[in-house]
Structure formats: structure tokens, C-alpha cells
Amino acid sequence: MQISKWKIIQFLMVFLMIISSSILKPLGGWLGETMNVRLVTVILAIVCLLIASLPAFRKNRYLNFCTLLICVVIIAAYIYSDKTIWVKSRESMSLYYVLLAYPLFCTLINQAWNLDSMLNTICGVTFLSYILRTSISLIQKFSGVLLYENIYRECAPENWYRGGFLRINPPCFTIIIIPIALYMIERQVVARRKVKYYLLIASALAYSAVIHGSRSVLVYQIIVLGCYILFKKGSSKRKIAMWVLAGLLVVIFINSTMFSTFVETFTNSTGEYAGSAESRFASVWFFVPKFLQSPLFGTGILTGEEFTFILPGGVRGHLSDIGFFYTITQYGVGILIFDILFIIKGFKTALLASKVGMTGYQYLAFGITLSVLLTGINIDWFYPIFTPAIPVCLAVIEYIYQECRSVANIE
Numbered sequence: 001m002q003i004s005k006w007k008i009i010q011f012l013m014v015f016l017m018i019i020s021s022s023i024l025k026p027l028g029g030w031l032g033e034t035m036n037v038r039l040v041t042v043i044l045a046i047v048c049l050l051i052a053s054l055p056a057f058r059k060n061r062y063l064n065f066c067t068l069l070i071c072v073v074i075i076a077a078y079i080y081s082d083k084t085i086w087v088k089s090r091e092s093m094s095l096y097y098v099l100l101a102y103p104l105f106c107t108l109i110n111q112a113w114n115l116d117s118m119l120n121t122i123c124g125v126t127f128l129s130y131i132l133r134t135s136i137s138l139i140q141k142f143s144g145v146l147l148y149e150n151i152y153r154e155c156a157p158e159n160w161y162r163g164g165f166l167r168i169n170p171p172c173f174t175i176i177i178i179p180i181a182l183y184m185i186e187r188q189v190v191a192r193r194k195v196k197y198y199l200l201i202a203s204a205l206a207y208s209a210v211i212h213g214s215r216s217v218l219v220y221q222i223i224v225l226g227c228y229i230l231f232k233k234g235s236s237k238r239k240i241a242m243w244v245l246a247g248l249l250v251v252i253f254i255n256s257t258m259f260s261t262f263v264e265t266f267t268n269s270t271g272e273y274a275g276s277a278e279s280r281f282a283s284v285w286f287f288v289p290k291f292l293q294s295p296l297f298g299t300g301i302l303t304g305e306e307f308t309f310i311l312p313g314g315v316r317g318h319l320s321d322i323g324f325f326y327t328i329t330q331y332g333v334g335i336l337i338f339d340i341l342f343i344i345k346g347f348k349t350a351l352l353a354s355k356v357g358m359t360g361y362q363y364l365a366f367g368i369t370l371s372v373l374l375t376g377i378n379i380d381w382f383y384p385i386f387t388p389a390i391p392v393c394l395a396v397i398e399y400i401y402q403e404c405r406s407v408a409n410i411e
Contacts, residue, residue, distance in 0.1 A: 005051050006112030009103045020388035021129040021171050042096040048103035063102045070098040073334040081300035091301045094382045100391035108399040129171035130203045137211045140166045155385050162213035172388040178224050179367020220374035283321040291329040298332035326380035349401040356407045361400045
């Protein structure tokens, strides 16, 4: 039995999704270390790209340009940065994930991997990762026992607590899991099959609110969910009812003590959220001028204390506090072009899907793009906790675009 190269890539992609979600880390061993997982991903990304490109290279201007652009950015970073080769390689690993987009797109467009099947896999590994991370935090809270440091220390400082819970960064696909789960709900014919996706959405919201303790991520998830509900195809009466209900809920929430407490967290100078908004503005003030000094290549790769600063007033900031500029500041205008192209492509794809009547694809493309855009205000999608989601975003958007364009040409 002959196995196609696309099936090989599909197998490697599933493996990468599993290890990127930290599901195998409790088993220990070599893949129990985050850096080893990222190294394996980089190697397999290059392997998948070579397999997909040979012997026939499928012409796709958008993904080909994205791949070429990232390669140029990586090469420029190696030349321009003054760090050692090992440090350059370690810190630029997030960019290599983009190389997975083209092979993943090829598996979809060649029908080796069904889009629904791939998204269902993402939902499955993300849900398991939520359970694992939540269990670690709850066990610590009620027993004081810390389990699996290789998970709770992923891009996180020591003693990272909020509201009495050990904070653990979310699974990598959290950035796009809400639109994916909503799309999968619409694809199910049998009602009981929708339950697991509703549970996934509830888990994502609860995790952001309690375990991760991220106000911004929670707000962005609610916005994406709200946009889907309000703009979902349906009768005019239903839409009016949804708008009225949403308005009532907003009014009730604004007049609640919970909202007052929530707003105060952005301005309080004491407490667990102390100065977070102030530090973000300070980070913009500190790092953006550095980027403007050399916009073409950025500041070069930063490490350790170079990410942080302390103003005379005692305000401490970090480069990761200013969203998209986390990577743009270091690597220059090439990343800015990459981000802008994706956002334009995403909304363009959603518009095309709407024109050809493919509403499921329309909401999926719109939801993914909006999720990346909103989250990027606060956390860059090239930040290590989210990078495995980048090739999925690129490949899914391009696949939807090609499918919708085919339908448009037929019509």
C-alpha cells in the first residue's frame, strides 16, 4: 500500500499539534522540555516544507510570499543581531513555524486531510490541554503540591499567582479556539455532537477568567463570540431580539459591582493587577522609538533583561506587553508587512465567502482574523505560547479563499 506524501505530512502535523499542546509533557523524557519541543517543531517544519515542495511545487502567491518573507527576516536577524548563533537560533524559533503553513495548506487542498477533521483534532488536543492545565492549578490551590513545572513555567515567571490560583499560560490554539469551535458546532447535524464544542467554549472562557486570569484575552473571546451570535444568519426578528438581549446584558453588567471592580483593575496602583495598563503605555513609549531608529531590521534579537525596563517613577515594562510590536520591534518592517497581509487576507476571504454564500467559511475566516487582530493588541501571535497556531491560521484562511474562489469561478 502506497502512502502519499500528504498523508506523511498529515501525520507529522497531528504529532506537532499534540506536543505543542503539552499533552505529552507529563510523560517526561526528552519531549518533556519546551525547548526540545520547539526544536523538533522547527526540524519537522523544514522537513514538511521540503516534502511538500518536491517534486512539484504548487504555486500559491500568498503562502509562497509569506514563506519567502519570513526566510528573509530570519536571515536578516542572523546577520544584524549581535548574539551568538545558538541564541539567534533559539530566539528566532517562533518564526520557523510559518514554514508549516504551506505543507498544511497542501494537505487540505489535495484532500488528504479534511478541514473539519483537522479542526476537530485541534479542538480535541486543546480541550485535553485545558483539563491538564486546570488540574495542575487546582491541585496546587487545594493541596499545595506543584506538578509538572515544565508546563506551568511555559513562558511564565516563578510564583505566578492571581486570585489565589497558580497562573498557567493557555494552550497554543486558545487564540483561535472560539471561532473554530463555533464553526464545528454549525457543522454538526446531530445535536448531541455539538455538546463537546459547547463545553470547549465554556472551558476556554472559564480558563481565561480563572486560571490564566487574563482580562484582555477574556474580553477578546467574548467579543468574537458576541460578533458570531449577533451577525449569524437568521431572521430579522431573531437578530433584533439578540441585539435587545445583548443591550440589556451590557446595561446590567455596567451597573453591577463586578463591572466596577473590573474597571478598577486597569487603574489601581495596588493589588494583583497593579499598574498593568500603565506599564503597557510605558512599554510603547520606551520600545517604539527604538524600533523607529531602525525600522527595516528592528532592534535585532533581544534576550533576558533587554526585554524589560524600569522608568524613573518605578514603572516596569516588558516588550511582550505591547502585542504585535513584540516581534516587529525585534525583526523590523518585514513582520509588520506579514501581519498586515494576513489581516487583509482574512477579511478579504470572509467577504468572498459571504458573496458566494458559504456562510460557515465566512464566519470561520472572520472569526480567526478578528481573534488574531484583537489578541495582537495585547499578546503577539509570534509570542511562544501562541506560535503553533500561526500555520493553522495561514493555511485555513488560504484554503477557504481557494475554495470560495473556485465556487465563484464556477458560478
